[in-house]
Amino acid sequence: MSSTPVLDALPLHRQLDLLARPNQGREALEAQLAARMAAYGASCARPPEQRGHLPTLAILGGDGLWHLQLGTVMICSGRYRPKPAPLSSALEPLDGTIRHEPWFASRDARPVWDVRLTSDHQHPQHVPPGLRCPVRSEDGDWDPYRSPVRSNWKSRKRSRYIDAAGRMCHACGESLGIDLEYDRYTEHIRGVLCQYCSGAVYECPHPDGCYRADYLNHPPAGHLRERYYTGGNRNDRPRPRGGSGVAGRTASLVTQPRARLRAGDAGLAAPSDDLARRGTTHGG
Ligand SMILES: [Zn+2]
Ligand SMILES: [Zn+2]
Ligand SMILES: [Zn+2]
Incomplete structure (x- = not known):
C-alpha cells in the first residue's frame, strides 16, 4: 500500500x-x-436495526414458558417480527392470548399455538434459556441470562x-x-x-x-x-492447597464433579x- x-x-x-x-x-x-x-x-x-432497545418484560404463559414483551408488542409471537413502537408511557404488561406461528419455513413442523398470558412477569434477565419461548429467542431482544450459579x-x-x-x-x-x-x-x-x-x-x-x-x-x-x-482448562477458583491429610484429599475428590461441570461451560x-x-x- x-x-x-x-x-x-x-x-x-x-x-x-x-x-x-x-x-x-x-x-x-x-x-x-x-x-x-x-x-x-x-x-x-x-x-x-435495533434489538432489545425498549423497556422489556418476560411474561409467564399458560404453556409454562416465558414470553417476551418489548415495548408495546409481544416480540415472540407471529410469523414476522413485529415492529415495536417507542413507548409514550410506562411499560404495562400485556395480557390476553397471543398466537404463535411457525417461524421457519415448512421444515419446522411446529404448529400454530395459542398462549394465554398470565399476570406473572419478571425481568427477562432472570429467565433461564430453557424456559424462554423459542420464537425469535436468538434475535438479540432477550437480556442475557443472569445465572445465580x-x-x-x-x-x-x-x-x-x-x-x-x-x-x-x-x-x-x-x-x-x-x-x-x-x-x-x-x-x-x-x-x-x-x-x-x-x-x-x-x-x-x-x-x-x-x-x-x-x-x-x-x-x-x-x-x-x-x-x-479461551481454553477448556479453566481454573478460576482456588483449589484446595496442601493436599496432605484426609481433609485435603476429600476436598479434591469433592471438586472433581465441578471440574466436569466446567468442561461443560467451556462447551457453551x-x-x-x-x-x-x-x-x-x-x-x-
Ligand atoms: Zn470504525
Ligand atoms: Zn452494538
Ligand atoms: Zn412466545
Whole structure:
C-alpha cells in the first residue's frame, strides 16, 4: 500500500490485538485495513436495526414458558417480527392470548399455538434459556441470562461488565449487549456487545472518530480487566492447597464433579467463539 499506513496509526494495543488474531501477516493486514478505510469513510456504519432497545418484560404463559414483551408488542409471537413502537408511557404488561406461528419455513413442523398470558412477569434477565419461548429467542431482544450459579463464568463476568457500563451494547449503545468481547492479545474482556457489533468491532480501521474506535480505545468497563477463558482448562477458583491429610484429599475428590461441570461451560463457549471466527473470515 502506497498510502498512509493504517495499522501503525492505530493505538498499540489494537495493533497487538489484530496481530494476535489469525492473519496472513502484517502486509496483508495493512492491505485489509486500508481497503476498509476506503470503503467505510470516516466512520464504521451504524447498526442497521435495533434489538432489545425498549423497556422489556418476560411474561409467564399458560404453556409454562416465558414470553417476551418489548415495548408495546409481544416480540415472540407471529410469523414476522413485529415492529415495536417507542413507548409514550410506562411499560404495562400485556395480557390476553397471543398466537404463535411457525417461524421457519415448512421444515419446522411446529404448529400454530395459542398462549394465554398470565399476570406473572419478571425481568427477562432472570429467565433461564430453557424456559424462554423459542420464537425469535436468538434475535438479540432477550437480556442475557443472569445465572445465580457461580460456576457459570460467562454469566458471572458478563453481569459484572453490565453492572459497570449498562446493559446496552458498549460500542453502539443502540441494541442490547449480548456477547462478551475480548482483546485477543491480553485476553482481557473489553465489554458486552450487541450481535451486530460483537463479531466485527475489531475490524474497525479508524484510529478515532468512530463509535467502534471509541469503544476499542476506551471500553467503558475495560478497567475491570477480567480474563476471557479461551481454553477448556479453566481454573478460576482456588483449589484446595496442601493436599496432605484426609481433609485435603476429600476436598479434591469433592471438586472433581465441578471440574466436569466446567468442561461443560467451556462447551457453551463455542457458539460465540464461532461467531468471532466467522467475523475474522468476513474481514477482507
Ligand atoms: Zn412466545
Ligand atoms: Zn452494538
Ligand atoms: Zn470504525
